[in-house]
Amino acid sequence: MHRTTLGDFELTVVSDGTYFLDGGAFFGVVPKTLWSKKAAPDELNRLDAGLNSLLVRTGKKNILIETGIGNKLPEKMAQIYKQPAKLLDNLHAAGLAPEDIDIVINTHLHFDHCGWNTVRRGDQVVATFPNAKYYVQEQEWEHGRLQLERDAISYMSPNYDPLLENGQMVLLNGDLELLRGISVKVFPGHTANMQAVIIESGGKKACYISDLIPTSHHLDVTWVMAFDLFPLQTIESRKKYYSWAIPEKWLTVFTHDDQTPWGYVERGERNRLTLKFP
Ligand SMILES: [Zn+2]
Numbered sequence: 606m607h608r609t610t611l612g613d614f615e616l617t618v619v620s621d622g623t624y625f626l627d628g629g630a631f632f633g634v635v636p637k638t639l640w641s642k643k644a645a646p647d648e649l650n651r652l653d654a655g656l657n658s659l660l661v662r663t664g665k666k667n668i669l670i671e672t673g674i675g676n677k678l679p680e681k682m683a684q685i686y687k688q689p690a691k692l693l694d695n696l697h698a699a700g701l702a703p704e705d706i707d708i709v710i711n712t713h714l715h716f717d718h719c720g721w722n723t724v725r726r727g728d729q730v731v732a733t734f735p736n737a738k739y740y741v742q743e744q745e746w747e748h749g750r751l752q753l754e755r756d757a758i759s760y761m762s763p764n765y766d767p768l769l770e771n772g773q774m775v776l777l778n779g780d781l782e783l784l785r786g787i788s789v790k791v792f793p794g795h796t797a798n799m800q801a802v803i804i805e806s807g808g809k810k811a812c813y814i815s816d817l818i819p820t821s822h823h824l825d826v827t828w829v830m831a832f833d834l835f836p837l838q839t840i841e842s843r844k845k846y847y848s849w850a851i852p853e854k855w856l857t858v859f860t861h862d863d864q865t866p867w868g869y870v871e872r873g874e875r876n877r878l879t880l881k882f883p
Contacts, residue, residue, distance in 0.1 A: 606699060607866050609883055611856065612807020614663050614786065617699050618858070618866040621656035621673025622689020624717065626861075628652050631819075633831040643822045655820075655863035656717060658692060659813050660699055661787065661804055666707040668787060669696075669734070670802050670813045671860065675720025677730075677763060682716075692721045693733075706734040710789065711741040712815035713799040714749045715759040718860070722764050730763045732773055739768050740783060742791060743776035745798040756834070792817045792846065794839030795832065801846075803855075811856035811867075817842055820862035824870060824878040847878070856883060 607618040628650050632640040644652050656673040676690040693703065711719045722739060723730045732739075746769075749760035768774035777800070782788045789800040795816040802813040817839065819830060826843045829836045850857060851870055858867045868880035 606695070608699075609856070609867075611804060611809045611811050612786075614661055614804060614806040616804070616811060616856075616858075617660040617662075619658045619660045619669070619692060619695045619699055620863075620866075621658065621675070621692040621695075621721065622687075623653040623655055623863045624674060624686045624689060625651040626654045626686075630831045632822075633829045633833070633836070635828050640822070640828075644820075653863050654861040655859075655866065656689065656692075657858065657860055657862065657866045659802075659858050660696070660701070663784075663786065663806075666784065667701060667705050668708040668710065669706050669737070670710045671712060671718050671815070672709060672721035672733070674717050675722070675724070675733075675764070677720065677723070677725055677761075678716070686717075703734045704736055706737045708783065708787075709734055709737045709739040710783070710787075710800075710802050711739065711765075712801065712813070712860075713745050713796050714741060714765055715756075715796075715816075716761050716764060718815070719764045723767055730767045732768055732771070737773065739765075739774040740777055740789070741765070741774065742789075742798040742800050743778055745796060745800075746776055748796065748798065792842040794835050794842045795830070796834055809856075810850075810853060811858060812846075812850060813858045813860070814846065815860050817846065818857065818859065820859050821865040821868060821880050822862075824880065 628646040659670040661668040673692045678688045721733050724733045780790045786805045788803045791800050804811045826840045829839045833839045868882050873879040
């Protein structure tokens with residue numbers, strides 16, 4: 606389990622396990638001859654992708670950023686993606702029960718980012734974290750509700766609508782400091798309203814950058830996933846992110862990297878982006 610301190614805060618990577626993604630979809634327009642040197646696919650062209658949530662212990666509050674795939678996937682999707690469902694076990698290993706989580710932040714509402722928001726109990730769908738407030742951008746939720754041809758499959762309302770109905774989920778409008786040292790910032794590209802989470806304590810910063818830079822293999826601004834709705838905006842958002850994160854030495858947390866959950870992005874020789882490990 607990856608764990609570090611950031612000022613007064615403690616950060617722990619808590620994984621829901623790994624799932625399958627198609628290598629071509631994961632690396633978009635990048636030729637396979639290039640990406641397969643970094644990540645080797647299986648005979649069905651699949652890669653193992655991580656499902657990294659980040660637990661932030663501030664000393665007063667326990668904050669969980671992202672909740673993986675969960676355990677409610679329909680049979681067919683569970684066969685395609687796998688349904689690892691390890692988040693609660695790993696949370697337990699980190700010393701916490703679901704009741705201990707005070708805040709859950711979803712960067713966006715694709716099924717592989719908010720699956721453990723809820724669980725089935727009998728014929729009901731209820732909050733996995735009974736004492737938590739959940740936060741997501743309002744326009745992200747609005748987009749999911751449209752159920753568009755392109756991405757309806759990614760938006761499964763049982764992951765969030767029961768929480769809106771019982772008042773546990775709060776919809777946000779734009780950038781905001783949720784509590785001291787925990788802010789959300791919208792970076793358009795993957796979706797129009799995906800938010801990253803910026804964590805700051807003792808003059809140090811970390812950022813859960815989510816699908817703007819899904820793995821350490823996606824540092825190059827042009828290595829954009831085919832899933833992204835607005836690839837040109839992904840490029841602009843990455844440039845903006847690097848303009849802050851590189852000079853200020855932010856610890857970048859990668860959602861879908863099963864090997865390297867975090868690191869410091871640096872500019873090396875010939876302007877190449879590289880990663881330094883904490
Ligand atoms: Zn996504």
